[in-house]
Amino acid sequence: MTDPLRVLLLTSKLSPAAGGLAVSVPGLAHSIDPLPDMEMHVVGTLDPGNPAAAQGWGPRVQGFDVKGPLAGQYAPGMAPAIAALVPDLVDVQGIWTYPSMANLRHARRTGTPYLVTPRGMLDPWARKNSAWKKKIAGALFEQAHLKGALALRATAKMEAQHFRDMGLTNPIAVVPNGLNLPDLAPRTDGALRSILFLSRIHPKKGVDFLLRSWAALQAEFPGWEIVIAGIDENGHEAELKALTQKLCLPRVRFVGEAHGAAKEALYRDADLFVLPTYAENFGLVVAEALAQETPVITTRNAPWQGLEAEGCGWWIAHEQDRLTDTLRAALSRPAADLAAMGRRGRAWVQRDFAMTQVADKMREVYLWASGRGPKPECVHD
Structure with missing residues (x-):
């Protein structure tokens, strides 16, 4: 043998x-x-x-x-x-x-x-x-x-x-x-619906793009907030917090790094996941979000063109106006539509990943x- x-x-x-x-x-x-x-x-x-x-x-x-x-x-x-x-x-x-x-x-x-x-x-x-x-x-x-x-x-x-x-x-x-698909916990209803970014807090991830788009949209969507989670790299989180203050964005929360059950809860409780990245070879966080039935917006710098084909998200050019317009369209959708997109995303991850x-x-x-x-x-x- x-x-x-x-x-x-x-x-x-x-x-x-x-x-x-x-x-x-x-x-x-x-x-x-x-x-x-x-x-x-x-x-x-x-x-x-x-x-x-x-x-x-x-x-x-x-x-x-x-x-x-x-x-x-x-x-x-x-x-x-x-x-x-x-x-x-x-x-x-x-x-x-x-x-x-x-x-x-x-x-x-x-x-x-x-x-x-x-x-x-x-x-x-x-x-x-x-x-x-x-x-x-x-x-x-x-x-x-x-x-x-x-x-x-x-x-x-x-x-x-x-x-x-x-x-x-x-x-x-x-x-x-x-990805090992996690069991789905009940969603926690908060006072605000949330847009989640979860990844390394690094210039490569384009969080500043998200904040600038949110500056243009926050008045239209008072029932939403942005949650930013991840490991700070080289002090970039402080730069983003300074930008948040400069843009006068009160409904942005920095929650630090999250692992295990805490990370799964962030994905599960989010209504939308956004990764405005400059570059990804894969973007595992996209798969993790979809596995928790959370629809995704990411850029064409990540290999997730299937988001649109599978009806579970948006795959867009890395342009400020494009991100702003896409966020507006996503946040304007009924909650039931976003939930259905998330369910399709989980089924895709289970089938192919x-x-x-x-x-x-x-x-x-x-x-x-x-x-x-x-x-x-x-x-x-």
Whole structure:
């Protein structure tokens, strides 16, 4: 009998500070590991402010302290751990930091095949952000690391095109992120109906666009408020609060980061979810909102064109007037219409983004990449 395939998910920031990776990577590890021919391991770096969070990232997790600047994620204990684990296959989650270098060195020394899942870090907006740092990292290790990958994983066709636009010729596995559908709690009726933003509070997410549109609309919709939730990155929340005061927006609440049941309650109690983003490789928060029967507005910088085809939201150009007009149209709809849109959204997530389906697809990709199975249909040359 063949031993289970030992797959290593190699990443950094084993904590909620990793954003969407803190949901997608643990979900992947926990969903694939029960399959009889799979054995999933996670190796990453510890968040000095929340080291205990690492243990929830998978059935077998090793986390290591970062030495030096946090931006580089240099963890000297990581390379020996990879060597001791002797994985059959490595899937690197995220790029531009030390885990990529450690994996490249391990692959060159042992010949271990590996995949790279960039997690949105190759989209045009991300490449321009801190471009000089990425240029240095690219020259030192990341260009070689990407080119040497047996395949790249994209979570949507839009992200796969970003790979090709960069000149990468590796095979690409297009597999979306998955979601375990939560049970639905009763909705809580508040004094005001709510528009929710929930994600990292970062300039990339375009929250300032939402606030400016709300400044034009708040007088028309006195029964609504905006709720802004998420982890503050680099003090951006203070900038948004200052903008809120400048625009005289009394019905905007900043509620901080939320996880677990508290996060689910925010989605569930919202009447509308808005992600006015500049760039997303997938946008897991969109799927999470739909899973709670909350309709969505997001931009065409996120790969969610199906919102309109499935009748559960709006997919719009990243333009101020377009967002304002779309919000006005959405808030003018009867509550029953928005509720029906939300129900259609949950049905779509259950049909196309269930974690069990994603686990099966990634199992096929891993078996193929390790030479134990045929090439899956989701892999494109």
